[in-house]
Amino acid sequence: MSQVGFYGLGSMGICMALNLQKHLQETKQPSLHYSNRTLSKGETLKAAGGVEEPNYAALVKSCDIIFTMISNDKVLNNLVDVALLAGSIRGKIFVDTSTVHPDTAVQSSEKLTNAGASFIASPVFGANAMAASGKLIFALAGPRAVTDLVKPLILNVMGRSIIELGEDVSKSSMLKIAGNVIVIGLMEVISEVQVFAEKVGLGTTIMEKMIADMFGPVAESYSKRLTTGCYAPPHGTTPGFGISLAIKDAKHAISIANGHDMRLNVSEAALSHMLNARSYAGENLDSSSMYGTIRQESGLPFWSENSRQCI
Numbered sequence: 001m002s003q004v005g006f007y008g009l010g011s012m013g014i015c016m017a018l019n020l021q022k023h024l025q026e027t028k029q030p031s032l033h034y035s036n037r038t039l040s041k042g043e044t045l046k047a048a049g050g051v052e053e054p055n056y057a058a059l060v061k062s063c064d065i066i067f068t069m070i071s072n073d074k075v076l077n078n079l080v081d082v083a084l085l086a087g088s089i090r091g092k093i094f095v096d097t098s099t100v101h102p103d104t105a106v107q108s109s110e111k112l113t114n115a116g117a118s119f120i121a122s123p124v125f126g127a128n129a130m131a132a133s134g135k136l137i138f139a140l141a142g143p144r145a146v147t148d149l150v151k152p153l154i155l156n157v158m159g160r161s162i163i164e165l166g167e168d169v170s171k172s173s174m175l176k177i178a179g180n181v182i183v184i185g186l187m188e189v190i191s192e193v194q195v196f197a198e199k200v201g202l203g204t205t206i207m208e209k210m211i212a213d214m215f216g217p218v219a220e221s222y223s224k225r226l227t228t229g230c231y232a233p234p235h236g237t238t239p240g241f242g243i244s245l246a247i248k249d250a251k252h253a254i255s256i257a258n259g260h261d262m263r264l265n266v267s268e269a270a271l272s273h274m275l276n277a278r279s280y281a282g283e284n285l286d287s288s289s290m291y292g293t294i295r296q297e298s299g300l301p302f303w304s305e306n307s308r309q310c311i
């Protein structure tokens, strides 16, 4: 039986790893090995039977299939370099589920494949509530022989569906980046309309009901990030989808579009609002914090009555 490992226990990763460990236990497979830069974030996983490894190199050494869920391209590049120095990785399968630029996925694949390993790029759609309930959507690309081995660890374990994109790992990254054009654009529009509702006296509650009834639970959940104040969470708590991650995604999308002689005007507006939010209120913001900037631009305070109240 293959030994499965998981690296990256942030907002998404810890939920995914817990579901994976539960599945391995239920199917009587060896317990999940895990690691994270901040090891203390794995306490719940350890309590669920996961086996802690001190760092990524040790995780790679002890596992046959290694999932990663980390913040950005730079971290993934670094993990690939660590893996290449961790002894022979021949036959190992690396599955990255983070959102990175398609070029980063291709380069990771080339380096690991040259060392005799395989690489699958499988970024996910869905917020951390979906990760917690095992309902993510995986966009999956990589060599057929190994994707077939990995799919049973994903479907009805961490995800509710898999969108298969063949063997070219740039394709799944590209789909994820394209999907985030919608996610970030929707967040921008809903932020704008909720400020509109407040300014014209309709109120955010009635607007949220209309959004829910007309556009469904996903749009409603985006509206709730604003109305509950989650866009600017209290210090000492972490955002569901950190602003810097969304800025990274928007920049990837805009640069890819520009490379194809195209502008993404909504993404550009959202990016500008997110950058302003971060420079005003710091790093502890959700991707929806463009709302704060749009509020300010409309003469309202950055903070709402339900958000935190200070920088």
Ligand SMILES: NC(=O)c1ccc[n+]([C@@H]2O[C@H](COP(=O)([O-])OP(=O)(O)OC[C@H]3O[C@@H](n4cnc5c(N)ncnc54)[C@H](OP(=O)(O)O)[C@@H]3O)[C@@H](O)[C@H]2O)c1
Binding pocket: 007, 008, 009, 010, 011, 012, 013, 036, 037, 038, 039, 041, 069, 070, 071, 072, 075, 097, 098, 099, 100, 124, 125, 126, 127, 128, 240, 241, 242, 245, 246, 249
């Ligand atoms: N949150 C969402 O709603 C969502 C949805 C879909 C996709 N995504 C994508 O999924 C990925 C993870 O998102 P997340 O929300 O889970 O992010 P997160 O909560 O910020 O977690 C990031 C993870 O990366 C690790 N990390 C950061 N810098 C590192 C470094 N220099 N060296 C080693 N590890 C490092 C963190 O370690 P520490 O714990 O030590 O900080 C943590 O495990 C991102 O690519 C994001 O764009 C997020």
